[in-house]
Amino acid sequence: LEATGQTPSGWLIHDMNRPRPPIVVPAPQTLPVPAPSDARVLFDGTDLNQWRSADGGPAKWVVGDGYMESVPDSGYLFSADGFGDIQLHVEWAAPANPSGKGQERGNSGVFLMSKYEIQVLDCYQNDTYPDGQAAAIYGQHPPLVNACLPPGEWQSYDIVFRRPRFNSQGEVTSPALITALHNGVLVHDDREVWGPTSWLQHFPYESHADRLPLALQDHGNPVRYRNIWLRELAEKEPTP
Ligand code: MG
Numbered sequence: 001l002e003a004t005g006q007t008p009s010g011w012l013i014h015d016m017n018r019p020r021p022p023i024v025v026p027a028p029q030t031l032p033v034p035a036p037s038d039a040r041v042l043f044d045g046t047d048l049n050q051w052r053s054a055d056g057g058p059a060k061w062v063v064g065d066g067y068m069e070s071v072p073d074s075g076y077l078f079s080a081d082g083f084g085d086i087q088l089h090v091e092w093a094a095p096a097n098p099s100g101k102g103q104e105r106g107n108s109g110v111f112l113m114s115k116y117e118i119q120v121l122d123c124y125q126n127d128t129y130p131d132g133q134a135a136a137i138y139g140q141h142p143p144l145v146n147a148c149l150p151p152g153e154w155q156s157y158d159i160v161f162r163r164p165r166f167n168s169q170g171e172v173t174s175p176a177l178i179t180a181l182h183n184g185v186l187v188h189d190d191r192e193v194w195g196p197t198s199w200l201q202h203f204p205y206e207s208h209a210d211r212l213p214l215a216l217q218d219h220g221n222p223v224r225y226r227n228i229w230l231r232e233l234a235e236k237e238p239t240p
Pocket of ligand 1: 107
């Protein structure tokens with residue numbers, strides 16, 4: 001597996017010279033957003049029964065009044081079940097009393113298939129490298145805009161994810177694709193994912209299963225989540 005610091009965009013990973021996405025103040029949303037009838041609810045604010053620790057044991061994050069909160073050094077959470085193509089709704093809130101700067105301020109992440117991170121970060125008046133700010137496909141694509149709300153406020157991600165496809169030789173035949181909205185504002189438009197996301201390094205795809213757990217990152221900050229639901233999407237019909 002050969003890693004490089006160069007990405008197909010021409011920018012280096014985490015390049016601070018990259019232009020900052022423009023700031024957009026999102027319109028007020030009514031949260032939480034109820035799940036549609038065919039959704040699978042992974043967290044309704046009451047328990048972590050559908051989540052596990054990395055070792056497969058019980059999830060170690062804490063549940064508060066209608067939310068779960070990352071416990072520093074407790075590790076990532078993984079959904080008990082695996083998923084492939086999905087529409088995903090997640091609500092999150094950065095700590096109301098922020099501390100730290102850049103990547104140390106309200107850092108977590110939504111890992112599609114445990115491998116492809118949509119960054120969670122308090123990017124309200126907090127500068128960092130654009131490919132690692134809130135809603136970035138980490139280390140690859142900055143969001144189209146910065147639609148962050150102040151820390152402590154509930155924010156939403158709505159993500160449409162198409163998993164990568166591999167042939168029998170393990171070569172990628174179709175990369176993962178992500179469309180996403182942050183607080184109702186478009187941040188990725190059918191964006192091609194170049195491989196698993198990583199800090200400072202760019203890794204090519206390696207063949208993996210069609211369904212893998214959704215994961216939430218413990219990055220040492222007590223970030224909160226609530227109202228996590230998804231809809232499993234049918235595979236795209238083959239062209240005739
Ligand atoms: Mg993160």
